[in-house]
Structure formats: structure tokens, C-alpha cells
Amino acid sequence: MNTGPIPTEYTSIRKFTRRALLRGLASATMVAMSSRLYAQHAGMGVVSPPVRLDDAWLIDQTGRKHRLNDLLGQHVTALQTIYTGCSSVCPLQGALFSAVQERMPDIHARHPIQLLSIGIDPLSDSPSALHEWLMRFQAGPGWNAATPALGDVDRIRTALSGSSLPLGDIASHSTQIYCFDANAMLRWRSADLPRADEICDVLNALGRV
Template sequence: MFDQEVRTRPDFLTIAKSHRWTRRALLRDIALATLAAASSPLYAQHGDLGIVNPPARLDDFSLVDQQGTKRTLNDFLQQGVTALQTIYTGCGSVCPLQGALFSAIQDRIPQTGSRHPIRLLSIGIDPLSDSPSALRDWLTRFNAGSAWNAATPSLKDVDRMRLQLSGSTLPLGNIADHSTQIYCFDANQMLRYRSADLPSVDEICDVIGKLGRL
């Protein structure tokens, strides 16, 4: 159902020409160029990549969003097709690349042709540090709009949530080696796709577009 081919990622000059030369856009484009040059190393153990068959429904974890509001995972997912990433706000290595990736996807959402709303969700995996104010700063840093939220599970749930997302039964290891995959959910709150680490913008937009037309 989904085209699993990862398209060639654009170089920095191609990306830069397609954006206004604002400071924020320039910083994001530099991050995306770094992402494109990365060899996509395996940052964390995870299960099968690509289409999730059969589709999986995660437990309805309790989360606290960037406004300090308690919400459930399904509360976020039921709003439409959702692309989800795991980050932590104190990360200075791959997480800025992940933020730049979602920022670029956000700009492309109107072009996906989806008949469902498309949402982005950044899940903080360091509950001791990923407070609502830290999540708000994270979203502001990447110019997140209303379709992009962030939330943190409780300390007792965070590892279980990460394992369900990844589909792995292996130990998660150090938080610094967390997965940089993107997890795509359909409009019925079902996990339908797991990307490889640090996927391209084109790959994720292609998947969420197809899910949005189901």
C-alpha cells in the first residue's frame, strides 16, 4: 500500500532556494542538510521497519502536553493522521535534526492532499526534564503551528511507550541513543508505519499523505 522506497534527499542548495532567507529558515535548512548527509546510523534497537502489518493499537498512555494539560495518547491520535517522533528537550545531537525534520514536514502538509487533518506529535522521553515549559520552548524553537503538539508520559510509562512504538523487545539502552524513527498513525489511531532512523521529508510526507487519503 505504501511506497517504501526512500527518495533521494535534496542537497542544501535545493532546500535553501525553496525557503525564504529568514534566520529561522536558514538554521532549519542547515539542519536538514546535515540530516541529508547523515548515513542514518541505528540510534536504537527497534523492530521491523516500514508498513506495520497488522496495524497496531498502542495502550492509551496518559500524557501532559506543552500547556500542562493532562491528555491521553488517543486524544492526540483521534484528531487525524499523526506523525509521531520521540525527543528530549535537553538533547543537543540528533533532536535538533528531528525538530528541523518536523518543521519541514509541517510546511508540506497542505500539499499532501489528505482528506483528514494531519498532526505532528513530539513525545518527550525524559519526564524529569521535559516539563510543559520545556516542551513549549521546543515547539517555539522550530516554529511549530497549531497542528504540532508535544507531550510527555509519566516516568513509569515512558519506557513501555517507547517499546510499543518501536516494536522491539530489546532493552532501550541510554536515552542519548534513543530512536530517531517517525511513527505514522492512521485516522483510526492505528500505528501503520515505522520509518528507519532519520528518514527523509519526502518519505514521511508520502506516507502521511497516503494514510490521509484512506
């Protein structure tokens, strides 16, 4: 057995791992606090009665303008809110949708399935930034991104949350997934950062409605 001094590089790795763990615990604590204080971490589960969001114009990753409910209509949609400058939870959200995208061919539905990433920082979430963000996660044709006008961002976030609590800033935005049926009705809200299989199960169920 080696009883000599612990190599310096091993000690550094241990310190780094401990710092990473402490940062993770701190982040988890802040999210837990936010869930009690802010609307974007509000109720989860089946939305009853279903909700239609007020319409708004959005610009997608190609620079084209769409009405929100036109984007949602005729598709079963899993929607997430992101911003392209986010380096904390948004990469996790991108990885989550990437995992869902891999499973989409196994979903047999009456309506097309799509993924929609909504940018909530219109000053930075330009079409080119949205395009680069999608390419980072190898998004296919069934996964699009779009950004509303600045004046519509909080209105959309509030409607998604289903709560009257204050929103907080975009840095603490929700990592919930919102699922819509083919009539553009919000039918389900996930917990924060749900499993890909859970999202697929909901899309599969809504696709048969």
C-alpha cells in the same frame, strides 16, 4: 601561485573540519551498533497488522492532560520521540518536522494531519520546556508535544519499536518516525532520520484511508 606558508587560520579550519568529520563518523558507527543491539532502532516499513498503543496519560506543552489515543484519534499523525535536553540528534528531528510542517498544506486528506513530539525525559520535559522546544522550530498549531509519566515512557518506546530487544538509554533513542492513521493505529515506521518528502508521502496515503 602562492607558495608561501599556509596561513594559521586556514590550517585551523582544516583541523576543525577534520575533527567534525571524525566525530560524525564516530556517531554514525555508534548508531549502527545501536541498531543491532537496541529495540528503538528496530523494524521499519509498513506495520502489519496495524498496532494500537496501550493508552497512557500525557501532559502537553500547555500543561493540559490527554490520553495518548485521544491525541492520536481523528488525526493522521507523524510521531517522533525527543527530549528537550538533547543536543545531538533531537535538533535534527526538530528540523525534520519543521520541513514536514512546511509541506503539510500540500497534503490533501480526509482527516487533519498533525505532528506529535513525545518527550521521553519526564524529569526535564516539562510543559514549559516542551513549549520552548516547539518555538525553537517555529511549530504551528498542527504540531504539538507531550510527555508521559515516567512509568509509561519505556512501555511507549517499546510499543513504538515493535521489538523485544532492550531499549538502551534515552541518549541513544530512536530517530525513526511513526505514522498513525485516524483510528490511532500505528501503520508505518521509518528508517532513522528519514526525508521530509518520505514522511509527507506516507501521511498523504494514510489521509486517504
